[in-house]
Amino acid sequence: MKRPTITDVARRAGVAKGTVSYALNGQPGVSEETRRRILAVAEELGWRPNPAARALSGSGSQVIGMVLARPAMLLGVEPFLMRLTSGIELELSRSGFALMLKVVGDLDEEMAIYRKWASERRVDGLLILDLRVQDPRLELVEQLGLPATVMGDPRRHAGLSVARKDETAAMTSVVEYLAALGHRRIVHVAGQREFLHIRQRGRAFGATLRRLGITGTARTVYADYTLERAAEITRGLLAEASPPTALIYDNDVMAVAGAGVAREMGVDVPGELSIVAWDDSPLCQFAYPPLTAVSVDVVEYGRAATELLIGVIGGGPAGEVTAEPARLIPRGTTARAKDAPGRA
Amino acid sequence: MKRPTITDVARRAGVAKGTVSYALNGQPGVSEETRRRILAVAEELGWRPNPAARALSGSGSQVIGMVLARPAMLLGVEPFLMRLTSGIELELSRSGFALMLKVVGDLDEEMAIYRKWASERRVDGLLILDLRVQDPRLELVEQLGLPATVMGDPRRHAGLSVARKDETAAMTSVVEYLAALGHRRIVHVAGQREFLHIRQRGRAFGATLRRLGITGTARTVYADYTLERAAEITRGLLAEASPPTALIYDNDVMAVAGAGVAREMGVDVPGELSIVAWDDSPLCQFAYPPLTAVSVDVVEYGRAATELLIGVIGGGPAGEVTAEPARLIPRGTTARAKDAPGRA
DNA sequence: TACAGTTACCGAACCGGTTCAGCACGCGAG
DNA sequence: CTCGCGTGCTGAACCGGTTCGGTAACTGTA
Numbered sequence: 206m207k208r209p210t211i212t213d214v215a216r217r218a219g220v221a222k223g224t225v226s227y228a229l230n231g232q233p234g235v236s237e238e239t240r241r242r243i244l245a246v247a248e249e250l251g252w253r254p255n256p257a258a259r260a261l262s263g264s265g266s267q268v269i270g271m272v273l274a275r276p277a278m279l280l281g282v283e284p285f286l287m288r289l290t291s292g293i294e295l296e297l298s299r300s301g302f303a304l305m306l307k308v309v310g311d312l313d314e315e316m317a318i319y320r321k322w323a324s325e326r327r328v329d330g331l332l333i334l335d336l337r338v339q340d341p342r343l344e345l346v347e348q349l350g351l352p353a354t355v356m357g358d359p360r361r362h363a364g365l366s367v368a369r370k371d372e373t374a375a376m377t378s379v380v381e382y383l384a385a386l387g388h389r390r391i392v393h394v395a396g397q398r399e400f401l402h403i404r405q406r407g408r409a410f411g412a413t414l415r416r417l418g419i420t421g422t423a424r425t426v427y428a429d430y431t432l433e434r435a436a437e438i439t440r441g442l443l444a445e446a447s448p449p450t451a452l453i454y455d456n457d458v459m460a461v462a463g464a465g466v467a468r469e470m471g472v473d474v475p476g477e478l479s480i481v482a483w484d485d486s487p488l489c490q491f492a493y494p495p496l497t498a499v500s501v502d503v504v505e506y507g508r509a510a511t512e513l514l515i516g517v518i519g520g521g522p523a524g525e526v527t528a529e530p531a532r533l534i535p536r537g538t539t540a541r542a543k544d545a546p547g548r549a
Numbered sequence: 550m551k552r553p554t555i556t557d558v559a560r561r562a563g564v565a566k567g568t569v570s571y572a573l574n575g576q577p578g579v580s581e582e583t584r585r586r587i588l589a590v591a592e593e594l595g596w597r598p599n600p601a602a603r604a605l606s607g608s609g610s611q612v613i614g615m616v617l618a619r620p621a622m623l624l625g626v627e628p629f630l631m632r633l634t635s636g637i638e639l640e641l642s643r644s645g646f647a648l649m650l651k652v653v654g655d656l657d658e659e660m661a662i663y664r665k666w667a668s669e670r671r672v673d674g675l676l677i678l679d680l681r682v683q684d685p686r687l688e689l690v691e692q693l694g695l696p697a698t699v700m701g702d703p704r705r706h707a708g709l710s711v712a713r714k715d716e717t718a719a720m721t722s723v724v725e726y727l728a729a730l731g732h733r734r735i736v737h738v739a740g741q742r743e744f745l746h747i748r749q750r751g752r753a754f755g756a757t758l759r760r761l762g763i764t765g766t767a768r769t770v771y772a773d774y775t776l777e778r779a780a781e782i783t784r785g786l787l788a789e790a791s792p793p794t795a796l797i798y799d800n801d802v803m804a805v806a807g808a809g810v811a812r813e814m815g816v817d818v819p820g821e822l823s824i825v826a827w828d829d830s831p832l833c834q835f836a837y838p839p840l841t842a843v844s845v846d847v848v849e850y851g852r853a854a855t856e857l858l859i860g861v862i863g864g865g866p867a868g869e870v871t872a873e874p875a876r877l878i879p880r881g882t883t884a885r886a887k888d889a890p891g892r893a
Numbered sequence: 894t895a896c897a898g899t900t901a902c903c904g905a906a907c908c909g910g911t912t913c914a915g916c917a918c919g920c921g922a923g
Numbered sequence: 924c925t926c927g928c929g930t931g932c933t934g935a936a937c938c939g940g941t942t943c944g945g946t947a948a949c950t951g952t953a
Contacts (some may be wrong), residue, residue, distance in 0.1 A: 208668060226911055239922055244933045253668045258909035260601035260939045268649075286631065294652040303671065305612075306650045308638040324597045325942060327647065432835040459831055461805070465837025468841060485707065488802055488832075491776040493809025554939055580901060602939035605908045651951055716909045 211251040218246040229254075239515055245493040248280050248423040260326060269297070269372060270305045270328035274335065284457065284486040285503055288522050292507025293332065296423040300515050303331075312337070319532045323349040329518045331357060332510060336401040352517040355509045364374075366523045368510035372402050374500055375531035376409035379481055380417070380451055387542035388479060390422040392442055394435055394463065396455040398427040403455060408485075412454070422449060427460060435459035439466040443478070457486050458497055464538065474539035485534060494537030501531045553594040562590040573598075575792070604670060613641070613858060614649045614672035616678065618659040628801065628830040629847055637676065638853025644859050646673075652882040656681070660689050667693040673862045674855060676700060677709075681744040698854045701745050710867040712854035716746050719776055719843055719875035720753035723797055723825055726877055731886035732795040732823060734766040736786055738807065739778055740799040743773040747799060750827075754797070766793060772803060779803035783810040787822070794886045796822040801830050808882065819884035829878055838881030845875045 215225045220239065228235045229252075235243070236333045246252075260266045271293070272525040273286070290304075297304055303329055309315050319342070322328045329352065333342055347352045347363040352364040369468045376393075383391055407425040412490030416422045425440070428434040435454065442449055443466065454460035460482030464474055472478050474494065482489050485500035506528040513524050559569045564583065572579045579587075580846040590596075604731045605711040617630070621759070627834075628653050634648075640773075641648055649672055663686070666672045673696065677686055680701030690697045698710040727735055737754045740747045751769040759766045770786070772778040779798065786793055787810065798804035804826030807819055816822050818838065826833050829844035850872040858867050 212909075212913095223912075223934075224932060227932090230911085234931065239931080253665070255605070255909050256671060257601045257668050257913080258938090260938085261605050261909080262911045263938070264911075266601065271633075286805035288792075290650070291652055298653075303652050303859070306634070306648050308635055309642075318914080320596070324595075325600050326601060412620045436835050458835075461832065462835035465835055468837045487776045488805065491802075491806035491809055493781050493812045495809075555941095556939075566903055566940080567904075567942075574941085578901065583901075601937050602908090603941080605910085605939080606941045607908070608941075807907090 209252045210255070211252070214243065214247050214252050214437075216252060217250065218243045244404075248439075254388040255404075256442075260428075264328060265329035265518060266329045267301060268303045268517075269330045269332060269511070270307070271334065272307045272309060272315045272318050272330045274309050274312050280433065284488065285484050288503040289334075289507040292504035292509075293321070293511045294510045295504070296515065302515060312341070316342060319345060319349060319351070323351050329355070330514045332514060335417055335513045337399050338401050338404055341402070352393035352514060352523075354514040356506075356510050358405065359401065366510075366513045366517055367525045368506065368513060368526040368528065369525065370402065370501065370506060371407040371530060373409040374382065375533075376406045377413045378454075378531075379499060380410060380413040380532055383451045383453075383479060383481070383539070384413075384419060385415050386451075386479065386539065387544075388543070389419050389544075390447065391451040391453065392417070392449040393425040393453045394438055394442075394459060395425050395427045396430040396459075403427075406455065420448060428455075430456065430459070430491050433463045434457060436466050437461045439463040440470070443467060443470050443472055448472075448478075450477070451481070451545065453481045453483070455483045457482040457484050457489050457498065460498075460538075461488065461492050464492070464494075464496070475538050477543055479531075479540055479542070480538040482538075483486050485523050486496065497539040498534050499531050502529055504527065509523070554599070555596070557586065558596050559592050559892045561594065562587045579661050608805070609673035609862060610670060611645060611860075612649050612672045613674045614645045614651070614662075614666050615676045615678065615854070616651045616659045616662050618651060618653050622727075628832065629828050632830075632847040633678075633851040634845050635852075636848035637855045640852045640855035640859065646859060656685070657820060660686060662695060662755060663689060663695070667695050669756045674698070674858045676858060679867060681743050682745050682748055684745070690811065695744045696858060697868075698858040698861070700850075702749065703745065708867055709855045710854075710861055711855060711869045712850065712870040713869065714746065714845065714850060715871065715874060716749040717753040719845075720750045720797075721757045721877075722877055723843060724757040725756060726796045726879070727797075727825070727883070728761050728763060729821060730795075730883065731888075733763050733765070733886070734791065734793040735795040735797065736767065736787075736793040737797045738782055738799065739769050739771045740774040740803075747771075750799065753856050766791060772799075774800065774803070776802060776806045780810050781804045783807040783812070786817055787811060787814050792816075792835075794821070794888065795825070795883070797827070800842065801826040801828050801833050801842065804842075804882075805832065805836050805841050806839070808836070808838075820827040821887055823884055823886070824882040825877070826882075833880070840882040841880045842878050843875045846873055849873065 209227050209528055211222055215222045224235055225243050228240045256267055257522040291331055293304060307318050331351055331353040332344060333353055333355045338360055343363050354368055355362055356368045358369045395407055425436050428438050452463055460480055464480055467474050467478050474480055482496045482498040489498040508528045513526055517523055525528035555566055555569050556854055559566045568579055572584045572610050585608050600611055607625055651662050675690060675695055675697040677697050677699045680703055687707050698712055699706050700712045702713045754769055770782050772782050796807055798807055807826055811822050818824055826840045826842040829842035833840040833842040853870045857870055862869055
């Protein structure tokens with residue numbers, strides 16, 4: 206009834222343990238015939254490797270780790286994460302790796318987990334999310350010697366792999382789109398300013414406006430990703446003497462909340478106010494009116510990042526990938542600005 | 550530079566490996582003085598246990614597993630999952646366990662993972678989600694001998710722990726609430742009929758209606774949790790000759806989609822149509838109008854289920870917990886039925 | 894004082910793999 | 924025929940813990 210070990214296979218096949226190990230791992234030093242026989246016996250006995258034993262004798266644990274450092278309240282509202290996870294799993298399944306997930310409250314706890322995992326050899330590599338502007342994790346991880354893929358676009362990345370996403374190009378296209386609709390008073394209701402990708406969007410937002418010669422009301426306001434703040438900010442903006450005619454929200458749920466506030470205040474969307482949501486999701490499609498959204502193939506992004514990581518764990522060099530450019534999907538929340546000058 | 554092992558600690562403390570092991574695990578057979586000395590040395594050297602070594606010599610892996618069998622499309626739209634995970638982590642952190650997460654496409658793959666994990670001793674226990682009406686997983690898991698907590702309310706549970714949630718009481722209170730508002734034409738737009746909790750809600754829905762003497766239009770319609778179906782169904786219902794005056798959705802995102810459809814069709818919410826969402830979330834609060842919702846403390850539910858599991862892994866008997874009763878939180882999407890008879 | 898029982902510790906086996914040194918054998922070259 | 928070398932396999936050490944049998948020293952009892 207007990208699970209067969211490599212010793213059982215060896216005995217049954219009439220060879221030494223070591224030989225079985227070589228055969229099962231496709232290493233040289235075993236004749237083709239013996240290898241076939243060993244594989245047949247292993248199959249027959251239903252042998253499965255014991256990851257603990259493997260991990261103990263130097264091989265990795267076949268596990269990659271991912272830590273989410275977000276207040277519990279914020280976790281639920283992000284479809285992004287689950288879709289990313291789907292993508293990660295896609296790649297993990299092919300390579301037989303498993304995913305260790307940890308949810309913590311802040312960056313310090315996250316780094317404590319990295320230290321723990323490293324010292325316990327719990328994971329072979331890390332996926333690093335939610336890059337900060339000055340991110341202490343990169344240095345730590347490099348110092349710990351753990352392979353990692355950084356998801357985002359860091360300036361310095363200390364020999365780690367990077368899965369980039371071009372926030373700048375995406376934001377530029379959004380602003381250009383709104384500008385082409387005649388919007389001049391545009392506000393970017395952003396997520397937490399600590400996040401690098403948010404900062405990058407903010408910069409691109411400002412830069413594009415300047416390039417297009419749009420000045421004045423246009424600005425970025427940081428909302429820390431909570432819906433409370435997003436609603437509050439939107440309320441404030443719409444109550445201004447000369448309110449914005451277009452709002453860009455850094456995620457879909459904030460956008461829904463924002464649209465709600467507009468409606469509550471009697472501001473017509475998209476008649477008087479255009480809204481763009483970042484990160485398209487089913488919610489965007491089925492809200493009313495359906496939200497114009499910036500769509501990124503998050504699943505593929507997660508998959509590619511994981512592929513990169515597995516490559517490094519396998520001994521390859523650190524690499525880079527860049528996610529496919531985001532696409533702006535116009536739906537029902539964007540329209541020509543009410544006060545737009547007629548087409549030139 | 551290498552990480553200290555138990556042997557290093559033993560040498561440094563001048564005792565045998567075995568003694569160190571006993572001391573570090575708080576087992577008897579070591580004098581108080583020696584124990585203190587060993588602990589001091591371990592601390593000084595920064596010793597950390599190697600989980601692989603522990604797992605290899607009989608102890609568990611200190612990991613619990615959770616498999617999500619849902620089509621990738623459905624994953625993103627469920628705040629429920631992330632909040633549940635927060636609760637799970639709460640308990641795992643105290644006990645030093647880690648969470649292994651796997652996302653698969655269907656129940657067969659899920660069971661394959663269970664077999665794999667069991668044979669590889671990857672996990673010490675399982676959290677089983679999304680209970681089906683006839684759920685083949687329960688038997689499998691019992692057969693594999695893996696401790697598990699079943700989240701839901703199964704008829705038979707084969708010696709496994711159960712974390713119950715009283716769907717019946719919750720649904721009953723929702724129906725009573727709507728009935729008290731004068732609603733007679735109520736439809737329950739349900740999730741997938743395969744899920745046991747959905748079925749339980751459906752039954753409770755019907756039973757309560759019968760008890761209250763409400764018959765006719767009232768019924769449950771299964772929407773499979775996709776927003777497409779939910780929107781489509783809502784559209785169909787509202788187009789009927791005698792459309793429902795109240796809709797109960799099995800999750801918050803379907804409810805938002807439903808409210809959108811109503812608006813699109815010119816049906817006033819809550820004037821002409823009341824809407825209740827299951828699983829309260831920030832989205833419910835900040836949608837407009839804010840959604841009346843059934844609120845469950847999902848975080849605590851996850852925590853309690855995990856506590857139960859850890860108990861069983863620690864050798865305790867299988868147990869049961871029941872989540873705190875759901876609370877109905879009236880917000881802006883429910884009102885007195887338009888055609889309600891005056892108060893008696 | 895002799896003996897049994899306890900306490901505190903030692904030493905070794907063991908978990909299930911990986912890896913390396915070494916050995917036997919066969920084959921081609923000289 | 925002998926030497927040298929590559930091939931194919933063996934046996935053992937090793938990874939870092941846990942656990943168990945054994946034993947020396949100490950304690951209590953008759």
